[in-house]
Amino acid sequence: MNTSLSTPTLSQLIQRKPIDVSRLVVKTLREKGVKEILAYVGKRLKGLDEVVLDILSGLAVGRHIWIVGPVGCGKTTLAETIAEVLNLDNPPYIEVACHSHMTATELTGDIDIAVALQAGLDHPLAYIPGPLVLAHGRILILDEINRLSPYSQAALLQALQEHYVVIRGFRIRSDFLMIATGNPSEYSGTYDLSEALADRMKRVEITIPKRDLLKEIILWKAAIFIKDIDLDIDEKIAEVLATLAHLINKDSKIESEPSIRSCIYALATAASKAWIKGSEEISIEDLRKEVIQNMLPLIQGEFSSDEEKVKYLDKKFREALLIVSEMR
Ligand SMILES: Nc1ncnc2c1ncn2[C@@H]1O[C@H](COP(=O)(O)OP(=O)(O)O)[C@@H](O)[C@H]1O
Ligand SMILES: [Mg+2]
Structure with a gap:
C-alpha cells in the first residue's frame, strides 16, 4: 500500500521533501519507450498519437498541460490514460472534477479547528489533505478546469507558482504535474482562465477526427x-x-x-x-x-x-x- 496517501499528519506533511516530477517522467519515457506508451494509449483512443507526443514533451520538462477540445472528444480519457501509463506513483494520479462552486479549501484541504483544539493539530482528522496536497509526486488531473471560479483558480495558481500549498499559515510542499482538460471558452457554464494560470500551461488541442x-x-x-x-x-x-x-x-x-x-x-x-x-x-x-x-x-x-x-x-x-x- 502507498503510505503517502494513508492520512499523514500535519507535521509529517510540513516536513515533506521536494520531488522532481519531470525527472520521473523522463525516467519512465526512457524505461518504457515512446512506442509502448503510444501502444498503451492506442488501446483506448485512436488517432491521438501526435497529441500524446505534445503532452509528453511538455511533461518531460515540467510544463503543465491543458487539453482543449469539444465535449466527448476523449480529453478526460486521454489525461487518465497518460497518467496511468506514466505510473509515477501509486496511485498514479489524483483527479478533480472541477465545478463552479468549488472552493479553494476543497482544493487545498482545511484544518478542522474543533478537532485541532481538542486533539491537537496532528490528529488524523485535524487536517484532511485536499487534492493539491495529495498530488505530491504524481499527476494532478483537473477535469474541466474552466469551471473553476477565479477564486479557486487563484488557489491553484499559488500551488503551481510556489510548489507549496498554504493552509491557514502552514506551508505544505507539493510537487505535481497537472493535466487539465477544458472546453473552448464559448461553451456555457465556464469561466475564462486567468492569464497567469493560462501562462503556466501548454495548450494542446484535440479536434474532431477525420x-x-x-x-x-x-x-x-x-x-x-x-x-x-x-x-x-x-x-x-x-x-x-x-x-x-x-x-x-x-x-x-x-x-x-x-x-x-x-x-x-x-x-x-x-x-x-x-x-x-x-x-x-x-x-x-x-x-x-x-x-x-x-x-x-x-x-x-x-x-x-x-x-x-x-x-x-x-x-x-x-x-x-x-x-x-x-x-x-
Ligand atoms: N479518439 C478516440 N478514439 C476512441 N474513442 C474515443 C476517441 N475520442 C473519444 N472517444 C470515446 O468517447 C468517449 C468520451 O470520451 P471522454 O474522454 O469522456 O471525452 P471528453 O472528456 O472530451 O468529454 C469515451 O468513451 C471515449 O472512449
Ligand atoms: Mg471529460
Missing part, C-alpha cells in the same frame, strides 16, 4: 457496448453517423456539435433497439430517432426551441444518408 477515422472509432467502441447483443452492424450506418457529425461540424451556424460519444451511442442504442425488436438490422427510422435522442442536447446554435433542433438534425441526417448512398 471522417474515416471517426467511422472506425464509432464502429470499434459501439461493438464493445453491444458485445452481449447478437446483431451485426452494417458499416454503412457508422459511415452515416460520421458524415452527419462532419456536416454539422462544418456548419458555421453551429456552436457545439455532436460528440464522438453521442455518435458511438447513437449506433449502439440503434443496434440494441433493433435486437430488442427482434430485427436483424437497424432500420433508418430507428437510427434517425436514436440520432435525435443522443445528439439533441449537445447541439448548440441559433435555435429558438428544441423543435427547431429536431428539424435541423432531421435535415442533416437526410443529407448524410444521401451522401453515403451516393458513395457506393
Whole structure:
C-alpha cells in the first residue's frame, strides 16, 4: 500500500521533501519507450498519437498541460490514460472534477479547528489533505478546469507558482504535474482562465477526427457496448453517423456539435433497439430517432426551441444518408 496517501499528519506533511516530477517522467519515457506508451494509449483512443507526443514533451520538462477540445472528444480519457501509463506513483494520479462552486479549501484541504483544539493539530482528522496536497509526486488531473471560479483558480495558481500549498499559515510542499482538460471558452457554464494560470500551461488541442477515422472509432467502441447483443452492424450506418457529425461540424451556424460519444451511442442504442425488436438490422427510422435522442442536447446554435433542433438534425441526417448512398 502507498503510505503517502494513508492520512499523514500535519507535521509529517510540513516536513515533506521536494520531488522532481519531470525527472520521473523522463525516467519512465526512457524505461518504457515512446512506442509502448503510444501502444498503451492506442488501446483506448485512436488517432491521438501526435497529441500524446505534445503532452509528453511538455511533461518531460515540467510544463503543465491543458487539453482543449469539444465535449466527448476523449480529453478526460486521454489525461487518465497518460497518467496511468506514466505510473509515477501509486496511485498514479489524483483527479478533480472541477465545478463552479468549488472552493479553494476543497482544493487545498482545511484544518478542522474543533478537532485541532481538542486533539491537537496532528490528529488524523485535524487536517484532511485536499487534492493539491495529495498530488505530491504524481499527476494532478483537473477535469474541466474552466469551471473553476477565479477564486479557486487563484488557489491553484499559488500551488503551481510556489510548489507549496498554504493552509491557514502552514506551508505544505507539493510537487505535481497537472493535466487539465477544458472546453473552448464559448461553451456555457465556464469561466475564462486567468492569464497567469493560462501562462503556466501548454495548450494542446484535440479536434474532431477525420471522417474515416471517426467511422472506425464509432464502429470499434459501439461493438464493445453491444458485445452481449447478437446483431451485426452494417458499416454503412457508422459511415452515416460520421458524415452527419462532419456536416454539422462544418456548419458555421453551429456552436457545439455532436460528440464522438453521442455518435458511438447513437449506433449502439440503434443496434440494441433493433435486437430488442427482434430485427436483424437497424432500420433508418430507428437510427434517425436514436440520432435525435443522443445528439439533441449537445447541439448548440441559433435555435429558438428544441423543435427547431429536431428539424435541423432531421435535415442533416437526410443529407448524410444521401451522401453515403451516393458513395457506393
Ligand atoms: N479518439 C478516440 N478514439 C476512441 N474513442 C474515443 C476517441 N475520442 C473519444 N472517444 C470515446 O468517447 C468517449 C468520451 O470520451 P471522454 O474522454 O469522456 O471525452 P471528453 O472528456 O472530451 O468529454 C469515451 O468513451 C471515449 O472512449
Ligand atoms: Mg471529460
